[in-house]
Amino acid sequence: MKYFLPATLSAYLARTYLVAFLQLLGVLLSIVYLFDTVEILRRAAKFENVSLLLVLEMGLLKLPEVGQIILPFAILFSALYTFWFLARRHELVILRAAGLSVWQFLAPIIGVAMMIGVFHMTVINPISAMLISRYQAMEANYLEEKESTVAVGEQGLWLRQRTAEGGVILHASKVQMPEWKLSGVTVFYFSKEGDFLRRLDAGTAVIENASWVFNNAIVNSKGRAPERIARESLPTNLTVNEIEESFSTPEQTPFWVLPSYIRTMEATGFDSRKLRIHFQSLLAQPLLFAAMVILAATVSLRMARFQATALMIGSGVVIGFLVFFASSFLKALGASDQIPVLVAAWFPPVIALFLGMSVILTTEDG
Known part of the structure; x- marks a missing residue:
């Protein structure tokens, strides 16, 4: 029995998923950019020195702030679409008929999702942090006029x-x-x-x-x-809360700078739990993305055979928001020192991964 797919087939599955991911991410970012730009334009209407070109620039700079939040959703729904696409063309049936297990044709897609997580953590995140910092500086200068x-x-x-x-x-x-x-x-x-x-x-x-x-x-x-x-x-005119909110947020701090910034905050006497949770969450992101693909497979592989597209999409929405809510809830507990930092950051992806694997092992021939 072959444990790995032929290179051509692996490349085809990986390419199909990557194209679906990039297309979906592009659509979601376009929608986010539209709404963010409208909101910035509304706020800028009170200031005469803010031009339309500046508003459009600020909308682009703000894009990574929400973009990093929707990234797991893009991973999940692009996986749902990929499995639906393969099922509609009867390619999943052919793969099964060839004697391939579900894990064999999931492996290339999981690999792409994890590589996206690593690429985001090491390359996209530092660029996003720079853009977010630039946006917040422009926001303070043009829209808030902070003193x-x-x-x-x-x-x-x-x-x-x-x-x-x-x-x-x-x-x-x-x-x-x-x-x-x-x-x-x-x-x-x-x-x-x-x-x-x-x-x-x-x-x-x-x-x-x-x-x-x-x-x-x-x-x-x-x-x-x-x-x-x-x-x-x-x-x-400052309060303690305003001073704390003025510090660099975790999203403003590049991945490579986070360890030294955490040490600086702790040496100065400030609480660094939010920063440490953010850093560990970035490290856990490849695992989270792999879990999202496996969770997508748990609902799409069976439903695709019954042409239950609407139910598949609805299940994907529920799964996405459950993972998002659980992750946000545990991060809040970690930030308030109710649970350890490692638990707050790693528990959601680990549980999602094992839950998805157990469902597939139960329902499929894995």
Whole structure:
């Protein structure tokens, strides 16, 4: 008994699935781009400096944000279509008559799905992260006109915000969570023209009543002797939640940069669970895509024989949303430290894979 298909047949099945995947993904991305562009156009109507060309560019830059969410659905439905296409042309019957098991003709399709997962993880994801970061910068500049910027680097927390006299840049070497107590604080004050005014160094800082409150501060003003102040405040329009939301989201961070960024966040004192879950989810993506193909096979191989196309599509929708809901639910539990990170990221694809395999082994001659 041959365990592997002939190269020509494997290439045919792989090519059929890949073409179906690219076509379906193109249709879904076109629909997403249309709706995103309309929404951006609606938001841009309030601003005179936002042109139609800029709106179209922002729509393209935002595309990967939703595109990465719909990718598993594209994997699932392109597999459903491929099996339906092969059944309609009686090619599945021929493969069965030739003595081939379901796993033999599934192998090329599963292989393509897993390669798509690896390619997305290593190539597409870094490009998408760059585009999403560019979109969010343009959104903040043109559609939101934010007055503050927050970033976390190897040197700690950096924050820039406007003030009545100009602007400030705040730096903290450490952040104690969840109290949001900053330590090793340095603040640079600038005029509206960008001229340096003074520097403040403080042991600690906290947000109280819409103000940064600095304790045990030393103020160095231009042309004046250093002055020690027990307590100094700086009005701010930021809240703790807004600062946390201003950090780079997992989707903005490229796959290759995630490990170092996670270490930076942890060294600074911030919670890195969401980033670690995202990183593990990317690693698990090839397995998830393989599971989606196998789940598609569980509903399509039998239903295709009975020409139950509508039922097959409906079953695919249910499966897709069940996997999506389970994955989102477990990620939320992992982010809130209710379950381990590895369980949150790997449990959905592993369960989906074994569920699909058990159904095929039960219903087919695998």
